Amino acid sequence: MDVRWFHEPGPGLGFVDLVLAFDAGAASDPEGREGLTLLTLRLMRCGTARQTRAELDAEVERLGAHLEVGAGLHRASIRGRVIRENLEPFARLMLGLLLEPALREDDFAQAQRLLLAEVTAKRDDDQELAGRAFRRALFGGGRHGRPSSGTVASLQRVTRDDCVRRHRELCAREALVAAVAGDVAEDEARRLLLEPLAVLPERTGATRFDEPPAPPRGVRVVLVDKPERTQAQIYLGHLGPKPGREHHDGLLVSSVAFGGTFSGRLMQEVRVKRGWSYGAYSRLTRSRTDDAWHVWTFPAAKDLGPCLQLVHGMLRDLRRDGVTAEELAFAQGYLVGSSVFLIDTPADRLERRIEVAMLDFPADYYAGLRGRVEAVTLERAHAATGACIHPDDLVVAVVCTARASGDDVRRALGDGAVVDTVAFDDDTL
Amino acid sequence: MRRIPLGRHTVRLETLDNGLEVLILADPDSPVTAFHTWFKVGSRHERPGKTGLAHLFEHLMFGETENLAHGEFDRRIESVGASMNAATWLDWTYYHETFLPEHLPMMAELEAERMARLTLEEEQVRREKEVVANERRFRVENSVEGAASERLWKEAFRVHPYGHPTIGWMDDILGFTVEDCRTFYRTYYAPNNAALVVVGPVDEGRALDLFRRTHGWMKPQEIPPPPAAVEPPQEEERRQRLPWPTPTRKTCVAWRSPELAHPDHAALVVLAQVLFGGRSGRLQRRLVHDGEIATDLQGGPGSFHDPSLFEIWADLREGRTHEEALAAIDAELARLADAPPEPAELETARNQVLLGFRSALETAAGRADRLGFFHVTVGDVGAIERRQQALLAVSAQDVRAAARRYLVPATRNVLLVDPTEAA
Numbered sequence: 134m135d136v137r138w139f140h141e142p143g144p145g146l147g148f149v150d151l152v153l154a155f156d157a158g159a160a161s162d163p164e165g166r167e168g169l170t171l172l173t174l175r176l177m178r179c180g181t182a183r184q185t186r187a188e189l190d191a192e193v194e195r196l197g198a199h200l201e202v203g204a205g206l207h208r209a210s211i212r213g214r215v216i217r218e219n220l221e222p223f224a225r226l227m228l229g230l231l232l233e234p235a236l237r238e239d240d241f242a243q244a245q246r247l248l249l250a251e252v253t254a255k256r257d258d259d260q261e262l263a264g265r266a267f268r269r270a271l272f273g274g275g276r277h278g279r280p281s282s283g284t285v286a287s288l289q290r291v292t293r294d295d296c297v298r299r300h301r302e303l304c305a306r307e308a309l310v311a312a313v314a315g316d317v318a319e320d321e322a323r324r325l326l327l328e329p330l331a332v333l334p335e336r337t338g339a340t341r342f343d344e345p346p347a348p349p350r351g352v353r354v355v356l357v358d359k360p361e362r363t364q365a366q367i368y369l370g371h372l373g374p375k376p377g378r379e380h381h382d383g384l385l386v387s388s389v390a391f392g393g394t395f396s397g398r399l400m401q402e403v404r405v406k407r408g409w410s411y412g413a414y415s416r417l418t419r420s421r422t423d424d425a426w427h428v429w430t431f432p433a434a435k436d437l438g439p440c441l442q443l444v445h446g447m448l449r450d451l452r453r454d455g456v457t458a459e460e461l462a463f464a465q466g467y468l469v470g471s472s473v474f475l476i477d478t479p480a481d482r483l484e485r486r487i488e489v490a491m492l493d494f495p496a497d498y499y500a501g502l503r504g505r506v507e508a509v510t511l512e513r514a515h516a517a518t519g520a521c522i523h524p525d526d527l528v529v530a531v532v533c534t535a536r537a538s539g540d541d542v543r544r545a546l547g548d549g550a551v552v553d554t555v556a557f558d559d560d561t562l
Numbered sequence: 563m564r565r566i567p568l569g570r571h572t573v574r575l576e577t578l579d580n581g582l583e584v585l586i587l588a589d590p591d592s593p594v595t596a597f598h599t600w601f602k603v604g605s606r607h608e609r610p611g612k613t614g615l616a617h618l619f620e621h622l623m624f625g626e627t628e629n630l631a632h633g634e635f636d637r638r639i640e641s642v643g644a645s646m647n648a649a650t651w652l653d654w655t656y657y658h659e660t661f662l663p664e665h666l667p668m669m670a671e672l673e674a675e676r677m678a679r680l681t682l683e684e685e686q687v688r689r690e691k692e693v694v695a696n697e698r699r700f701r702v703e704n705s706v707e708g709a710a711s712e713r714l715w716k717e718a719f720r721v722h723p724y725g726h727p728t729i730g731w732m733d734d735i736l737g738f739t740v741e742d743c744r745t746f747y748r749t750y751y752a753p754n755n756a757a758l759v760v761v762g763p764v765d766e767g768r769a770l771d772l773f774r775r776t777h778g779w780m781k782p783q784e785i786p787p788p789p790a791a792v793e794p795p796q797e798e799e800r801r802q803r804l805p806w807p808t809p810t811r812k813t814c815v816a817w818r819s820p821e822l823a824h825p826d827h828a829a830l831v832v833l834a835q836v837l838f839g840g841r842s843g844r845l846q847r848r849l850v851h852d853g854e855i856a857t858d859l860q861g862g863p864g865s866f867h868d869p870s871l872f873e874i875w876a877d878l879r880e881g882r883t884h885e886e887a888l889a890a891i892d893a894e895l896a897r898l899a900d901a902p903p904e905p906a907e908l909e910t911a912r913n914q915v916l917l918g919f920r921s922a923l924e925t926a927a928g929r930a931d932r933l934g935f936f937h938v939t940v941g942d943v944g945a946i947e948r949r950q951q952a953l954l955a956v957s958a959q960d961v962r963a964a965a966r967r968y969l970v971p972a973t974r975n976v977l978l979v980d981p982t983e984a985a
Contacts, residue, residue, distance in 0.1 A: 145570055147920040186851070190841040195906060197913025199840070216916050243854070250857040250879040256809050257706050360807040360982065364699035395624075395646075396637040405633065408692030411700050433696055463641050470643015470662055473594055478924055558809055 136306045136330050139486045140322050141314040143479035149220050149315035150480045151326055153231055154210040154487055156308040157299075159281040160343075161207075166291050168283020170209050172241075172248055173299040174202035177211070179240035181229045186240055189226070196223050204281040207421045208491045209303070217316045224325040232332065236300060241293040249289070252282050256558050259359065259366045259532045260431070265562050266355045266530035266555070267368035271425055274561075277345040285560045307336045310487055314479035344422045348372050352527045352550040354542060358535035359557035365437040365533040369444065370427030371523045373417045377495040381417075383517025384426065386509045388417045390456040390464035391447075392428060398460065399428065402443060409436040413444075421492040426521065434533060438541030441529070445546060448524035455515035468506045475499055532557065566944045569923050573933060573943055574766050581754025581782045584773050585933050585943060587761040589926065595663045595762025596930035599673050600656040600938045602757075603750040605728040606867065607788045611737075614694065614730015617650040618738060619746050621690045623657065624648075628679040632686070635672060644669070650728055653867040654938045660927045663763050667772055673758075674776040677751055687740050695736060698729050706806050707875070710814050710977055717800050718816055718871055718975045722793040752783035759934045761926040793818075793869070801976040810857070811878040812979035813887040817969050819863040819872035823940045827863060828952040829964035830872060834862035835911040836903045836961060837894060838874075842910065844897070845874075848890045855882045855890060867939050871975070872968060884978045898965040902958030915953045 162169045178200070180189040193200045198215035211230060215223040255261050265280055272278030283291075302308075311330060313322035348371055373388075374381040392399035392415030403413035413430040428448075432440040456464070476482045476499070485499045495501075531542055535554050543552055555562060564575040574586045604616050626632040639646050644661035659669050702708040712727045719725030729735075758777065760769055796818060820826050837845045838861045849856040858877040864870030876887050903911075923929050936945045 146924065147569075148917060187842070187847065190847075190851075191906070191910070194840040194842045194914060195910045197917045199917070214917065214921065216913060216920065219913070243851070246854060246879075247850070247857065250810075253809050253880055254857045254877055259704055362704060364696065364704045394636075394640045396633060396640045401633065404693055405689070408689040409696070411693055411697040431696070431700055433699055463637065466641040467643045470641075470665075471645065472643070473662055474645065474660070477594055480924075557807075 136327060136333075137310045137490050138323070138327050139310070139312040139483055139490070140319040141479040141483040141486075142318070143315040146316045146479070147217050148214055149217060149313060149317050150483065151213045151215070151224060151227055152210055152310070152312040152483065152487065153227065154208055154310040154312070154491060155303045156208060156491060157303060158205045158207045158209050159279045160276045162276070162279065162283070165287060166283075166295060167279045167287040168248065168281070169291050169295055169299055171204040171281050171283070172245060172288065172291055173296040173303070174204055174209055174211065175244040175248060176236055176241050176293075176296045177230045177234040177300060178202045179237065179244060180235050181233045182235050184229070192226060193223070196226075198223050200227065206277065206279070206281065220317060221325060228326065228329050231304065232329070234300065236293065236297055238293050241296060245288060245291065248282060249285055252285055252288065255282075259362070262357050262359070262557055262562060263366035263368045263530050263532045266357050266532070267370070267427065267528060268425065269562065270353055270355045270530060271348055271371065271528045272345050273349060275346055276343075277422065277424070304333050305336045306330065306333050309333070310490060312483050312487055314483035345372065345424075348526065349528065350526050352525065352529065352546050354529045354531065354546060354550050354552040356535045356539055356542060356552060356554040357530065357532040357557050357562065358554055359532055360534055362532065362534045362538070363434050364431055365434055365531050365538060366431045367441065367529070367531050368427050368429055369527060369529040370425055371527055372423050373426030373521055375421065375423050376419055376498050378423070380517040380521050382505045383509050383513045384521045385417055386461065386464045386468065386506055387451070387456050387514045387518045388415050388426065389468055390460035391415050391451055393464065394467055396463065399430070399444070399447065402447065403430055403432070403440060409433070409440045419492070419494070434538050437531070437533060437538050438545040441542060441545035445524060445527075448522055448527070451518050452522040452524055455511070455518045458511050461509070461511055461514050465506050465509065469503050472502055568929070568933070568943070568946055569920070571929070575943060576770060578753065578774060578778050580778060580780055582773070582777050582780070583757040583937070584770060585757060585759045585937060586764065586766050586769050587929055587933065588764050588766055589761060590763045592762045592926045594660050594926050595666050595760065595764060596658065596660045596926040597666060597669045597673070598656055598658045598759040598930045598934045599677065600654055600757045600759065600934040601750060602653075602755050602938050603655055604651050604653045605726065606652050606723050607750070608723055608726065609789060610726070611734060612742065613726040613734045614728070615738060615742060615746050616655055617728050617730060618690065618694050618735065619743060620648045620650045620655050621694055622682060622687065622743060623676050623680065625686050625690070626681050626683070627675050628681060629675055635676060638668065638672060642668070652724055652728060652870075654935075656934055658927065658930065666760065666762070666764065666769070670772050670776040674780075677756070677777070678780050680747060682740055682743050682747065684740050687738065687743055691735055691738060694729065695732060698732060698735065701729060702727070706808050706812060706979060709806065710804055710812060710979055713802055713804060714814055714816055714873070714975055714977045715871065717802060717977075718796070718818070719793055722791045722868065723789055724866070724868065724870055749783070749786065752785065753777060753780040754782040755785045757934060757937050759930045759937075761930040761933070796973045799972060799974055799976065802978070804977060804979045805982045806979050808979060808981050810880055811882070811884060811981065813876045813878060813884045814873065814977040814979070815888070815891060816871040816873040816975045817973060818869055819968055821867060821869050822865045823945070826964055826967065827865075828949065829956050829960040830863040830968065831953060832908070832911045832956040833898070833961045833964050834872075835914055836898070836907050837861060839910065839914055844894050845891065848894060849876055849887065853890060854879060855886050865939070888976070892971060895965060895969050895971070898962065899969075902962040905958070908956070908958055911956070912954050915950065919950050
């Protein structure tokens with residue numbers, strides 16, 4: 134298998150986007166060494182044998198470019214944007230990070246310390262904390278619920294040798310996508326970014342992508358205890374079907390009707406009628422495997438109990454009655470009209486093609502989205518919400534001051550709810 | 563009518579008889595159309611005791627009108643998949659939609675409807691005040707960045723309205739009456755205080771005809787000037803401490819800086835690139851990557867109608883102190899004041915300016931945003947291209963002179979966030 138290649142032209146833009154993406158992410162980090170893939174990418178970003186980190190940083194910026202590395206659950210990437218005039222030297226520089234990174238010990242130590250500090254700093258963000266607690270509980274602490282940056286403990290276990298091995302695993306044509314969008318013709322883009330990758334071995338060992346384990350039964354609550362909160366952050370939900378799986382399209386449309394827009398049922402009930410929260414949304418995550426369907430809202434601490442009770446009741450209604458014909462038509466119109474934003478720019482179009490290729494979406498997932506959305510009938514929408522909305526098997530994560538708000542949460546979700554409390558600076562989050 | 567170049571496009575500027583300004587950028591290649599309505603009113607126009615009114619009013623604009631029931635405005639726009647939102651800031655308020663090109667007539671009619679025929683009732687205002695109070699809890703009371711920024715600006719501007727937050731003080735938000743809102747609407751939401759911006763595959767003549775029909779009938783009004791408040795020069799350091807449930811210290815420093823239209827503003831932007839740009843900026847290296855004092859560092863001058871602040875925000879690593887961060891900042895500023903930046907640093911800044919300028923014009927929405935912002939803040943869309951040229955022309959001596967003139971240690975504002983014991 135060869136490197137997968139995509140090109141999206143954008144003449145006249147004056148800049149070019151370049152992507153090297155890998156079939157590897159946090160889900161494939163070894164147990165106990167979560168964060169390895171991201172740390173490996175960060176180390177690769179520290180230069181080549183001929184160029185120190187500081188020299189590389191200066192050169193990237195002198196060329197009029199941005200260069201970032203990142204890791205998600207199922208894929209990782211090196212991405213850059215550069216002014217058209219400096220495309221060639223920038224492409225060479227970017228390739229060097231993959232083909233001949235220095236992976237120096239002192240750079241490793243420095244990158245590790247920075248990532249550790251960033252993990253700690255993320256505890257300032259209550260929404261981030263709620264999202265992390267939700268995914269961790271939803272996936273039972275397993276690989277699908279891991280933050281890509283790992284934890285303090287897991288990052289401290291990672292060694293430079295781990296990163297060297299991980300880099301070797303990434304260097305395989307079958308695991309790689311090369312993609313270019315913007316102000317460059319395809320021939321030139323191929324010459325600059327794709328052809329030099331021919332030196333890579335075809336494969337170094339396939340990454341496994343397991344489906345997540347069955348989610349916990351019953352209502353499981355994680356209270357993330359943080360002092361002095363006047364507002365709670367709530368994530369609540371369960372698993373939803375991945376693209377291509379039965380009920381995916383029905384749930385996608387129903388979820389938009391329920392909480393995907395300002396006009397949706399959730400926003401109307403929580404914000405417009407009651408003024409309890411600035412926002413209230415539901416979302417089905419598109420991923421390689423089944424992933425989260427969740428509601429996010431953030432009421433004042435005084436309204437936390439009633440808000441949770443309301444949303445929980447709305448989930449029961451949604452499972453029992455589904456969406457109305459009017460809501461369905463609205464959501465279909467919204468999804469069809471807004472699908473243009475998925476392919477608005479060359480960079481957007483490129484990203485969709487990369488997603489389909491790397492996340493194993495059906496080949497026509499985006500191209501056929503409009504037709505599939507329009508084909509969802511009320512009956513299919515009801516079947517989807519009946520099969521996929523589980524108000525009695527729910528994971529709820531709430532960032533709040535537990536002493537002040539914990540009882541409100543327990544009362545709102547009933548005696549059957551199992552409630553665990555963790556401190557906001559707990560490293561397992 | 564004026565025609566103004568913008569990158570590879572041309573912008574047509576027309577003023578209707580009622581004073582409404584219309585900016586049209588016809589781009590036949592754009593798959594979407596962006597439509598913005600900008601009003602020349604922001605929190606700069608508010609008075610003590612009534613802070614947050616411009617922002618609350620932005621929320622109310624999504625409510626009931628004479629011809630649209632509550633929720634109908636959003637429903638119609640979202641039913642065709644348009645993205646929409648609004649924002650209020652120190653100098654302006656704007657409303658924006660992006661959508662498939664065939665929906666422009668509907669969007670223009672809907673925007674005209676709420677610009678002229680909004681109905682404001684007691685219950686609606688009461689509910690929206692509660693929503694805004696929750697937004698304040700989200701952005702300020704439960705956010706260390708929001709809380710620190712609010713305190714920093716309040717201390718730096720004791721007279722000028724930039725010292726009060728755009729979202730408003732909580733007591734002011736909860737105290738607004740329906741009459742406050744009606745008066746604000748009558749006063750500021752007039753055609754001669756607004757500008758329409760459209761970018762997309764439009765025909766200029768047909769778009770103008772459309773706006774004359776939807777907006778041309780509105781009556782102009784007398785617009786009161788903003789409060790005439792001139793902040794006296796700051797001649798001493800002002801220092802505050804903020805205890806917060808956070809795992810790490812944050813060091814914030816700010817100096818008065820000139821308005822966006824001031825000739826020195828471009829030099830301060832280049833100076834910010836030299837200090838904070840990417841990973842190679844001097845302070846990025848000293849504080850984050852080499853010195854390992856901070857996790858994150860941001861900084862630069864505000865881009866506002868009136869003089870504002872040049873801010874530095876450093877998120878420190880565990881165990882690192884404010885004194886270490888301040889010493890590093892002082893040292894790099896002294897170095898810049900002593901000797902101008904190197905040619906390579908200026909080349910970097912220029913190329914980053916080009917990348918930023920081209921990236922900002924990537925989408926129809928991005929172009930509409932730049933047009934509206936410069937038109938309302940500087941009063942001239944031509945300033946976009948001129949500003950790019952000014953940024954590219956900044957010399958090493960300009961940067962040094964700006965550092966000496968504005969970033970003077972004795973006149974800075976300092977806010978130090980310290981973790982509370984409970985955290």
